[in-house]
Amino acid sequence: MIGRLNHVAIAVPDLEASIAQYRDVLGAKVSEPQDEPDHGVTVVFVELPNTKIELLYPLGENSPIKGFLEKNTSGGIHHVCYEVDDILAARDKLKATGARVLGDGDPKIGAHGKPVLFLHPKDFNGTLVELEQV
């Protein structure tokens, strides 16, 4: 059911410092920052040969990662995103096993313009899992 690891998202407290670290020290290809006001984040893509790292920085007062960064002041890995072919089939299969889908359970349009769902970390080894239909 799950396909590629689409990305690993890392919440960062200082976006410029993180960009410099990935670009200048680690030598990775790093995108320009993109504001995603609908999602309350500014995103920078670190493009690796096989997947990407998304650096997330809070945008606006109601950013969903603001609380995370208050608890994790150095930053931290926020979630992993797995690709699926059919997000509704995936959701229904997961729900049938007792896994909780966050929010109202319906896919939303994510930061890449594709349907996404988030699964409750307590049901997935303490890991916030995003499913993205590709």
Added chain:
Amino acid sequence: MIGRLNHVAIAVPDLEASIAQYRDVLGAKVSEPQDEPDHGVTVVFVELPNTKIELLYPLGENSPIKGFLEKNTSGGIHHVCYEVDDILAARDKLKATGARVLGDGDPKIGAHGKPVLFLHPKDFNGTLVELEQV
């Protein structure tokens, strides 16, 4: 300098349950558990098309992930591993920018039989980063 994302390691409190979840619910290809006594972990590889997830479970009394699971009782993402061509060159470049290498600073042979280093999470957005020479 950094290449592929080699793996994302997730520490899990119940290895059998995590295997069943990735294999039976998410439909991923999952390896047999492998004991790595030199590293104090039992490892299960979840093979995705572009990278892998490593499920880590403590092995022995001095397992390096025992404390992590005491703090994160549901489990959690433990580290990410980036591939590098030349681990000594990578280390020296990182150290020159003030990044701290864990342990004595010399590469060790990791769980895949290749030289690895770990970087201090406080210097990398709260993320424990493993570098593996491939």
